[in-house]
Amino acid sequence: MIVVENVLSPEVLSEATKALAELRWEDGRKTAGATARRVKQNQQADLTSRTGTKVRDMLLDTVKRHPVVEAYARPLKFAPPLISRTGAGDTYGLHIDNPVMGKGDARLRTDLSFTLFLSPPEAYEGGELEIETVFRTESVKLPAGSMVIYPSTELHRVAPVISGERYVFVSWIQSAIRDAAQRAILFDIANLKVGLARAFPAGSAELLTLAKTEANLIRMWADA
Structure with missing residues (x-):
């Protein structure tokens, strides 16, 4: 977890927050799997509208371009994202995400x-995302x-x-x-490259060797 x-x-956060008031909301169980549907109680935005499409693309493009997301997740595909609203009394009980999503060319394995x-923590009480790991929650x-x-x-x-409203933007990644x-x-290795770039000049043997090692590991391990 990172x-x-x-x-x-x-600027992007302000634009996205303003758009939330213009979105149409529907029952969140519409997109849940059979197991998750029984414990899901929230709303999600209709992102097929003009405003919905704009804010969806703006947020997803920002996530895709972030260097830490690229270095950590090594994305190959992103699932269609959702914007969820969880109000007072709403929850999403313990569940596991579908292992495979989408159809045809859009089909992907959910690795991450x-x-x-999208909401500041003081805007709502409760609503923590709780992730069960081997050692603790x-x-x-x-x-x-x-x-x-x-x-x-x-x-x-x-x-x-408990009170207020929680807005989040969620999606799933198939990693390469x-x-x-x-x-x-x-x-x-990606983090090491950043650190060594401060200590060695561009084109140095150290940086070239590390770049070669990274490239060859990706070549060995990548799905595509």
């Missing part, structure tokens, strides 16, 4: 899930504009919202690197 802070600039928070409630990426293999839930341990190695 937290990526300040994914959205203040992400939640991009991680409780996540981030500032507006920040996101968490976590394995789609983990059980998770949204705690009941199927194995989580291999992704972790590549993420370490």
